[in-house]
Amino acid sequence: MEIPYTVEPRPDTGLYNAKLGIWLFLASEVMLFGALFSSYVLLRVGATTWPHGYEHLNIPLATVNTVVLITSSVTMVMSWASLAMKNIRRYRLYMGATIALACVFLVIKGFEYAAKFEHGLYPSASTFMAIYFTLTGLHGLHIVGGVIVNSYLLGPGSRMWKTDPARFTNRVEVAGLYWHFVDLVWIFLFPVLYLL
Amino acid sequence: MSEAAPGAHGVVHTDQHAPQGFWRTYVFSQDHKTIGIQYAITALLFLLFGFTLMMIMRWQLAYPGQAIPFIGKLFGDSRAPEGIMLPEFYNQLGAMHGTIMVFLGVVPLAVGAFGNYVMPLQIGAPDMAFPKLNMMSYWIYFVGGVTMLSSFLMPGGAAASGWTSYAPLSVIATVGQTVWLFGMICLITSSLLGSVNFITTIFQLRAKGLSFMRLPFFVWAQLVTSFLLLLAFPPLEAAGVLQLMDRLAGTSFFMPSGLVVSGQALANTGGGNPLLWQHLFWFLAHPEVYVLILPAMGIVAEIIANNTRKPLWGYRSMVYATIFLGFMSFVVWAHHMFLTGMGTVISSFFQATTMIISIPSIIILTALFLSLWGGSIRFTTPMLFALAFLPMFGIGGLTGLPLGLAPADIHLHDTYYVIGHFHYVVAPGTLFALFAGLYYWFPKVTGRKMNDTLGKIHFWLSFAFINGVFMPMFIQGLAGVSRRLYDGGAMYSHAQGVMHLNVFMSVCAWCLGLAQIPFIVNFFWSIRKGKKVSDNYWDATTLDWAATTSPPMAHGNFSPLPEVYRGPYEYSVPGNGRDFLPQNTQAEVH
Amino acid sequence: METAVDESIRKHVRVYVTVFIALMALTLITVTLSTLHLATPVAIVVALCIAGIKASLVAAYFMHLISEKKVIVAALTLTVVLFLVLMVLPVSHFADRGL
Structure with a gap:
């Protein structure tokens, strides 16, 4: 027997299963990053000295990365809108752009890390560097996860468009929700680590 | 596959119930019932293993410094030279006993096994909402469990910093602690995926007519538990990541400045805060207490309603109490930290929330007691365990109140009183409820019932000995004996008056181990030889008993899906031919 | 029917573009403000307020939370x-x- 409400929404909740599932997952992600932010606050308040982010970190690169990630969020939502308008070619274009932008983000991040390592700034250098590497590293892993999912939806996963277009559109929407969340985390990480 | 092969030319299996291979049916199954059974078997083995660790520890507590008989030599010189347990090994056993019992035993059995098997049946669903995710949850749990066990083989042995893994001790511990952290991250991930699946299933796949106030209490308990797992576990995952960074990347999240260990200043930069670990740990671990107890209450509620042949007393109050309990459990964590230099204002706050959270527990327990009132009780084996749960959990809960009050906690903190308190909640409390559940749903899973004589022997012996183990702990604790002592406190003069209890408790613990033999025998014997029984052996009302016994091992528990017309506990409704009205019966039977 | 759906999606797309512009503007503002090196408490409040607005825009419009x-x-x-x-x-x- 098929599991109901994989495509069409359940009347009383108004949701299909995966949409509720991804939002619950994101709720747990909020608590994960929330705990890390909370740790950051506790350590910063308890520290005798705390550097300003701009003393150690490269704000121009991080600003470019912010623009890159926000743009990728727009292309992601556009890829969903293209599917909703039954335009698979435009979907491929926007999804490809999303993945490309995510890779640009990771490459820039890689340069940032390399510059830190060159100056001997490892996570063990100070509590500030420790929290910087942990938070951006964990966020980077989320980006990698998103790239994997999105690549699947661009490549082999897109075959579902032929057999079950409604379900495929839902999948893209769910992947998009995750992707916007990763963007949203960065929107907080950027000022907290770099600007303050 | 071999059945399909002969004469299969040109036959296309369009039928989705086509027989699957052995691996897909029994190992990498996506069926919630198979996964539930997998969870149950794995968790029971871990419970047995964790209990064995404790039985070994109890030798050292009863007879400090004497060689462990029979098996002592097997541990090797690094753990127990000449069979005499080393303090380091004692610490490993203690830390791993706690971790295994909580994270690998009780929660997977209560949520993974009972939740997976029973909940979808009770809501009339064909399966979980995300079957693949369900399979992943189990296998990630399995990997986490194996990782945990493998830590015993690491140089320096397993994690030895207690199940709480307080920093900075845990940060400077041997490599076993790193393995513990990886294991925990697996277990947390598994729980998160599981809870997403549970909540989605309960919201989306309820049968037609099954409104929230018609859900069996067990489903409510699982729903609130899932929310606790979903939202309380991530902070511990964050803490685990930070501790891994401390151990592997040399950061100092939990390491204060100027820490000196064994006369040597540590090389790390410092500037961290050991109490941060405690905050994050207890932010999970207090809700975790309710993760341990709520499914147990759910099981007990089902069994009590069924065996008193009465509706649950105050079903709505119980549901609201459960929701309130779940919410409040997030704002009590610091009552574990009264002795960390907290001032009176903040400790008063957490003291107040702690007293408040005892109210919903008492509501639930009172409602269950009142449900017994005037019932014609059937003293079946599951009912005996369910009935024992009530006073045992009562003792566990009431002894917790002095711990929640800062002034009393100053005396009782970290003594055997604490050990007695939470073991009463989890061992004769939750574990008894889980045993009740095993006896209760066994006929649904296997089509056979477990033997009652062996069941009753198992119950009475367990009941007697488990109290023999834990009741003296209150006496020792009140006398000021600290927990986690290698010699059980023998070196302290203030403990001398209560040391003799250690032998009694240890003997009770070993007898408790022997008392599980009737259960193990009964379990395996009944699978093959138990009395065959009907689909609804207990004359129950909930939908799990409307499914055929031992439902097929592929998606699809019901055909067609049931519809619900009434509340979950319509027992002894006047004017009917029989004393129960299943939720899916439309017209009243006369 | 088909065109009605398309029309509503097109309306969505216009909103996405507007939100994108707003997000870019807010990024520019927060980076510019940070170069002023305001007193730390003020800087924290301002930066977190801007981040909060940006996050709300993403959640409300990209994640469709406003009509969820x-x-x-x-x-x-x-x-x-x-x-x-x-x-x-x-x-x-x-x-x-x-x-």
């Missing part, structure tokens, strides 16, 4: 409350500790 079903809104409200509890955690740590 009430089950999800309820679950997220609970999460936000518990998130706030987490944010109060450091306060509970330092307040009244005599430090």
Whole structure:
């Protein structure tokens, strides 16, 4: 027997299963990053000295990365809108752009890390560097996860468009929700680590 | 596959119930019932293993410094030279006993096994909402469990910093602690995926007519538990990541400045805060207490309603109490930290929330007691365990109140009183409820019932000995004996008056181990030889008993899906031919 | 029917573009303000307010939270409350500790 409400929404909740599932997952992600932010606050308040982010970190690169990630969020939502308008070619274009932008983000991040390592700034250098590497590293892993999912939806996963277009559109929407969340985390990480 | 092969030319299996291979049916199954059974078997083995660790520890507590008989030599010189347990090994056993019992035993059995098997049946669903995710949850749990066990083989042995893994001790511990952290991250991930699946299933796949106030209490308990797992576990995952960074990347999240260990200043930069670990740990671990107890209450509620042949007393109050309990459990964590230099204002706050959270527990327990009132009780084996749960959990809960009050906690903190308190909640409390559940749903899973004589022997012996183990702990604790002592406190003069209890408790613990033999025998014997029984052996009302016994091992528990017309506990409704009205019966039977 | 759906999606797309411009503008503002090196407490409040607005825009429009079903809104409200509890955690740590 098929599991109901994989495509069409359940009347009383108004949701299909995966949409509720991804939002619950994101709720747990909020608590994960929330705990890390909370740790950051506790350590910063308890520290005798705390550097300003701009003393150690490269704000121009991080600003470019912010623009890159926000743009990728727009292309992601556009890829969903293209599917909703039954335009698979435009979907491929926007999804490809999303993945490309995510890779640009990771490459820039890689340069940032390399510059830190060159100056001997490892996570063990100070509590500030420790929290910087942990938070951006964990966020980077989320980006990698998103790239994997999105690549699947661009490549082999897109075959579902032929057999079950409604379900495929839902999948893209769910992947998009995750992707916007990763963007949203960065929107907080950027000022907290770099600007303050 | 071999059945399909002969004469299969040109036959296309369009039928989705086509027989699957052995691996897909029994190992990498996506069926919630198979996964539930997998969870149950794995968790029971871990419970047995964790209990064995404790039985070994109890030798050292009863007879400090004497060689462990029979098996002592097997541990090797690094753990127990000449069979005499080393303090380091004692610490490993203690830390791993706690971790295994909580994270690998009780929660997977209560949520993974009972939740997976029973909940979808009770809501009339064909399966979980995300079957693949369900399979992943189990296998990630399995990997986490194996990782945990493998830590015993690491140089320096397993994690030895207690199940709480307080920093900075845990940060400077041997490599076993790193393995513990990886294991925990697996277990947390598994729980998160599981809870997403549970909540989605309960919201989306309820049968037609099954409104929230018609859900069996067990489903409510699982729903609130899932929310606790979903939202309380991530902070511990964050803490685990930070501790891994401390151990592997040399950061100092939990390491204060100027820490000196064994006369040597540590090389790390410092500037961290050991109490941060405690905050994050207890932010999970207090809700975790309710993760341990709520499914147990759910099981007990089902069994009590069924065996008193009465509706649950105050079903709505119980549901609201459960929701309130779940919410409040997030704002009590610091009552574990009264002795960390907290001032009176903040400790008063957490003291107040702690007293408040005892109210919903008492509501639930009172409602269950009142449900017994005037019932014609059937003293079946599951009912005996369910009935024992009530006073045992009562003792566990009431002894917790002095711990929640800062002034009393100053005396009782970290003594055997604490050990007695939470073991009463989890061992004769939750574990008894889980045993009740095993006896209760066994006929649904296997089509056979477990033997009652062996069941009753198992119950009475367990009941007697488990109290023999834990009741003296209150006496020792009140006398000021600290927990986690290698010699059980023998070196302290203030403990001398209560040391003799250690032998009694240890003997009770070993007898408790022997008392599980009737259960193990009964379990395996009944699978093959138990009395065959009907689909609804207990004359129950909930939908799990409307499914055929031992439902097929592929998606699809019901055909067609049931519809619900009434509340979950319509027992002894006047004017009917029989004393129960299943939720899916439309017209009243006369 | 088909065109009605398309029309509503097109309306969505216009909103996305507007939100994108707003996000870019806010990024520019927050970076510019940071070069002024305001006093730390002021800087924290300003930067977190801007980040909050940006995050709300992403959640409301890209994630369609503004028109989302009430089950999800309820679950997220609970999460936000518990998130706030987490944010109060450091306060509970330092307040009244005599430090």
